[in-house]
Amino acid sequence: xxxxxxxxxxxxxxxxxxxxxxxxxxxxxxxxxxxxxxxxxxxxxxxxxxxxxxxxxxxxxxxxxxxxxxxxxxxxxxxxxxxxxxxxxxxxxxxxxxxxxxxxxxxxxxxxxxxxxxxxxxxxxxxxxxxxxxxxxxxxxxxxxxxxxxxxxxxxxxxxxxxxxxxxxxxxxxxxxxxxxxxxxxxxxxxxxxxxxxxxxxxxxxxxxxxxxxxxxxxxxxxxxxxxxxxxxxxxxxxxxxxxxxxxxxxxxxxxxxxxxxxxxxxxxxxxxxxxxxxxxxxxxxxxxxxxxxxxxxxxxxxxxxxxxxxxxxxxxxxxxxxxxxxxxxxxxxxxxxxxxxxxxxxxxxxxxxxxxx
Numbered sequence: 001x002x003x004x005x006x007x008x009x010x011x012x013x014x015x016x017x018x019x020x021x022x023x024x025x026x027x028x029x030x031x032x033x034x035x036x037x038x039x040x041x042x043x044x045x046x047x048x049x050x051x052x053x054x055x056x057x058x059x060x061x062x063x064x065x066x067x068x069x070x071x072x073x074x075x076x077x078x079x080x081x082x083x084x085x086x087x088x089x090x091x092x093x094x095x096x097x098x099x100x101x102x103x104x105x106x107x108x109x110x111x112x113x114x115x116x117x118x119x120x121x122x123x124x125x126x127x128x129x130x131x132x133x134x135x136x137x138x139x140x141x142x143x144x145x146x147x148x149x150x151x152x153x154x155x156x157x158x159x160x161x162x163x164x165x166x167x168x169x170x171x172x173x174x175x176x177x178x179x180x181x182x183x184x185x186x187x188x189x190x191x192x193x194x195x196x197x198x199x200x201x202x203x204x205x206x207x208x209x210x211x212x213x214x215x216x217x218x219x220x221x222x223x224x225x226x227x228x229x230x231x232x233x234x235x236x237x238x239x240x241x242x243x244x245x246x247x248x249x250x251x252x253x254x255x256x257x258x259x260x261x262x263x264x265x266x267x268x269x270x271x272x273x274x275x276x277x278x279x280x281x282x283x284x285x286x287x288x289x290x291x292x293x294x295x296x297x298x299x300x301x302x303x304x305x306x307x308x309x310x311x312x313x314x315x316x317x318x319x320x321x322x323x324x325x326x327x328x329x330x331x332x333x334x335x336x337x338x339x340x341x342x343x344x345x346x347x348x349x350x351x352x353x354x355x356x357x358x
Contacts, residue, residue, distance in 0.1 A: 029059050029078040030208040036076050036083060037207075040064065041199040048072070049207065050192040052102055053214040055133040056113060056297075057240040060191075060211055061086055067194065071122065074138040089137035093122075093129065102131075102189045104215065105182035111295030113217065114182055121145050125154075128175075144175055185297060189214045215297040216240065218319050222293065224346040227253050235289045236347070237324055239298060239317060243347060244324035247272065247305075252286040255279060259336045259351040271304045271311065272323065276334065296320065307333055331355045 033051075040047055048067050051060040059079075065072040074086035105114040114130070121127035125147030132139045142163060145156045155171035156163050166174075191211035195203065221236040221243055232253055237244045251263050262278040265271075298317030305314050305325070312333060315326040327347070331338045337353035340346075 032078050032083045033062055033076065033208060034204055036062065037204050038199050040075075041195055041204075044198050046194065046196040048192070048194050050190055051208075051211045052190045053216075054115060054131055054138065056104075056215060056217040058213070058216045058300075059240075060214070061133065061138075077133075077136065084136060086133075087137050089134070089139040092138065092140040093142050101187065103187045104185045104189060105179055106185050106215075106297055107181045108183070108296070109181060109294075111219075112182075113295075113297075114179070116143075121147070123147070143178070144171065146171070185215055213300045215299050216317060217295055218244070218298040218317065218324075219295045220289075220293050222345070224344065225253075225349070226346055227349045228257065228351055232287070233289055234287055236327075237296075237298065237317075237319055242315075243327045244298075244315075244317060244319075245327050245330065246286075246322050246324055247274075247330075248280075248283065248286050250325075250327075250330060251280040252282055253349070254334075254336075254351060255282075257351040259334050261334065266306070269304070269306075270302070271306045273306045274308070274333075276308055298324065 037049065040049075046066060048065045048070065050063045050072060052063065053060045055061075059077075061074060062076045063072045064075045074088055077084045077086045101118045103116050103118075105116070106112070107114075115132065116128055116130050118126065118128050121142070123145070125145060127142050127145035129140050130143050131141075141158065143158045145163065147154045147156075153168065155166050155168050157166050157171055157174055158164075159166065189212075191207060193203070193207040193210075195207075216239050218237040218239050221238045223236065223243070225232045225234045225236065234249055234253060235246065248263050251261055254260050256279075260277065260279060262275045262280050264273040264275065266273055296319060298319045301316060301318040301323055303323065304311050305316070306312065314329040314333070316323050318324075328338055331349075332355045335355045337348075337350040337355060339348040339350070341348055
């Protein structure tokens with residue numbers, strides 16, 4: 001299953017690398033889910049709802065059930081500003097309290113993500129499941145389970161493409177080595193709430209706002225970059241189909257053009273600052289490419305960004321200790337053109353032309 005999850009994620013990211021999509025229409029996943037939740041709660045029945053970013057794309061998926069101990073089923077996902085139905089893949093189990101103890105582990109050596117959860121097994125006892133999201137379907141497969149019957153315990157594990165009864169020693173050995181090479185990133189990916197008595201806007205708002213952003217999968221981009229026609233060796237990450245640049249890398253690349261800017265830091269306000277029109281004052285480390293092509297994780301930083309003293313809203317992630325900003329956000333703020341040349345797989349930056357969403 002680890003290989004399945006990795007293959008699905010990497011295939012998705014590879015597809016994103018092939019094109020630089022135009023800036024999508026702005027959308028708020030919270031607003032989209034609020035409409036979905038309003039419909040769900042309109043029946044007046046109790047509902048248990050949960051948010052978790054299973055595919056690590058920066059937007060959580062919505063799950064629901066009739067209560068905290070009932071099997072949770074996938075309900076909806078947000079993609080490109082649209083609400084999409086989410087279903088359980090054929091062959092998946094529906095564990096009790098799935099995602100209650102969601103754990104993300106990651107291998108920095110291979111770029112492989114491993115998403116697991118533990119909970120009560122509907123067949124009895126306790127189990128560990130592995131999860132992934134592929135083509136709009138949640139694949140949830142039981143990997144380990146044990147059941148206590150009187151004074152004895154029965155052990156099961158995924159072996160030879162099926163759940164197989166194994167000895168206690170084999171079970172413990174397999175469990176001990178299951179996370180070899182992985183480091184736990186977080187076990188708090190979810191927001192959850194039990195609703196009863198119908199829809200109340202303030203309760204739904206509180207639930208949606210309680211979600212803490214999970215790490216996202218960041219893939220080193222293999223696309224070429226040019227600035228005003230000149231090729232540039234530049235480290236770029238691709239996250240959910242968009243390219244992210246280090247702010248100082250882009251400043252060094254635009255230095256001497258009509259869109260040059262300097263980068264600073266205000267320790268009092270905890271803001272990264274952009275001063276338009278000023279020559280960039282370099283520091284060590286600009287214009288270095290990411291090593292290899294192994295995926296890594298990005299996290300949403302708390303640091304704000306100011307443009308000529310005005311706080312601005314941009315999409316950004318901290319990767320390897322550096323903040324990377326969405327290129328099209330920066331292009332819109334600084335008003336320069338970004339184009340994707342599909343024939344040469346090149347990101348073309350033109351500071352002599354204004355920003356356009358097309």
